[in-house]
Amino acid sequence: MCGTCGCGESDVRVTVPADGHRHGVPTEHEHEPRAAVVEIETALLARNDHLATHNRAWLADRGIVALNLMSSPGSGKTSLLCRTITELSPLRSIGVIEGDQETRIDAEKIRSTGAPVVQINTGSGCHLDADMLARGMAQLHPPDGSLVFVENVGNLVCPALFDLGEAAKVVVVSVTEGEDKPLKYPYMFSVADLVVINKIDLLPYVDVRLDRLVGHCRSVNPDVRVLPLSVTTGESFGAWCDWLRTTAPAAG
Amino acid sequence: MHELAITQSVVEAVTQRTGSTPVASVRLRVGRLAGVVPDAMRFCFELVTAGTPLEGAALEFEQPEGRGRCRTCGQDFVLADLILLCECGSADVEVLAGRELAVASVVMA
Numbered sequence: 001m002c003g004t005c006g007c008g009e010s011d012v013r014v015t016v017p018a019d020g021h022r023h024g025v026p027t028e029h030e031h032e033p034r035a036a037v038v039e040i041e042t043a044l045l046a047r048n049d050h051l052a053t054h055n056r057a058w059l060a061d062r063g064i065v066a067l068n069l070m071s072s073p074g075s076g077k078t079s080l081l082c083r084t085i086t087e088l089s090p091l092r093s094i095g096v097i098e099g100d101q102e103t104r105i106d107a108e109k110i111r112s113t114g115a116p117v118v119q120i121n122t123g124s125g126c127h128l129d130a131d132m133l134a135r136g137m138a139q140l141h142p143p144d145g146s147l148v149f150v151e152n153v154g155n156l157v158c159p160a161l162f163d164l165g166e167a168a169k170v171v172v173v174s175v176t177e178g179e180d181k182p183l184k185y186p187y188m189f190s191v192a193d194l195v196v197i198n199k200i201d202l203l204p205y206v207d208v209r210l211d212r213l214v215g216h217c218r219s220v221n222p223d224v225r226v227l228p229l230s231v232t233t234g235e236s237f238g239a240w241c242d243w244l245r246t247t248a249p250a251a252g
Numbered sequence: 253m254h255e256l257a258i259t260q261s262v263v264e265a266v267t268q269r270t271g272s273t274p275v276a277s278v279r280l281r282v283g284r285l286a287g288v289v290p291d292a293m294r295f296c297f298e299l300v301t302a303g304t305p306l307e308g309a310a311l312e313f314e315q316p317e318g319r320g321r322c323r324t325c326g327q328d329f330v331l332a333d334l335i336l337l338c339e340c341g342s343a344d345v346e347v348l349a350g351r352e353l354a355v356a357s358v359v360m361a
Contacts, residue, residue, distance in 0.1 A: 040266060125257070219343045
């Protein structure tokens with residue numbers, strides 16, 4: 001509707017009337033051609049965020065804890081999951097949703113542990129979104145009260161922006177990637193609820209100081225919890241298992 | 253290249269409001285700390301608008317600067333990036349602005 005005189009049938013709100021807009025007689029007047037500005041004010045991630053809210057409610061109703069694991073390729077996400085399943089699955093039901101551009105390689109690794117797994121191949125896509133997670137959950141059909149790991153596409157850029165409806169975002173970084181990763185990819189580290197620093201058994205062989213890597217995580221995310229561990233040797237793995245035990249489903 | 257998915261949502265957000273009426277230009281608000289590159293969106297825009305009411309529309313950007321507040325000394329300041337550091341030396345900084353990511357408005361053709 002025209003914001004000045006109220007003419008027009010459209011449901012859009014026109015807030016900048018045109019030049020040459022002549023008023024006077026309320027019932028009969030003319031408009032010159034004009035540029036109609038329509039305020040939209042819609043968040044670009046609104047649809048994803050809406051679907052993520054649905055996911056969160058669906059998970060909360062069932063007491064399921066979903067964790068979104070993100071990292072660069074090769075940080076050890078799949079190895080972390082395999083060891084976690086081996087150690088915790090006698091105590092708790094664990095399922096996995098695997099996101100990769102192509103192949104079922106990671107899903108097969110997870111399957112070898114005995115845990116139920118669904119593979120999502122994103123093709124050219126670089127991240128999982130809330131719709132993909134909903135479809136993955138429908139396939140996985142996790143039991144109430146279970147723990148579901150969502151292994152996002154290995155990528156420290158794109159997945160940071162897409163809320164899936166998870167209880168927590170876990171960013172995995174390995175010491176072999178260098179201590180400046182949080183500074184180079186600040187968006188990813190700024191959204192993390194937990195940063196797992198993997199492969200600390202390799203610290204003697206790489207030019208990385210753990211205190212500096214932790215400091216860089218905190219310089220983009222002051223309150224973030226950081227857990228250095230080694231999946232290979234099991235060092236500090238108990239702290240990760242404790243964190244998993246105490247993480248509750250996100251409130252729906 | 254998350255800009256492709258995000259630029260696709262521009263078409264959705266606009267046509268939900270304006271239907272099949274052709275659009276002459278689209279104004280987006282992309283904060284400097286949003287993690288989205290306007291040039292990459294511009295590249296995707298032509299692709300995703302082909303055959304839609306937005307085809308051929310001009311694309312404009314508002315880019316609000318990043319702003320933070322130091323939780324230690326209380327100072328507000330401009331954040332050029334997400335490395336959160338106040339002049340006082342504290343890294344305990346809350347991001348107040350710069351993460352905006354929205355369709356602001358369109359001009360109908």
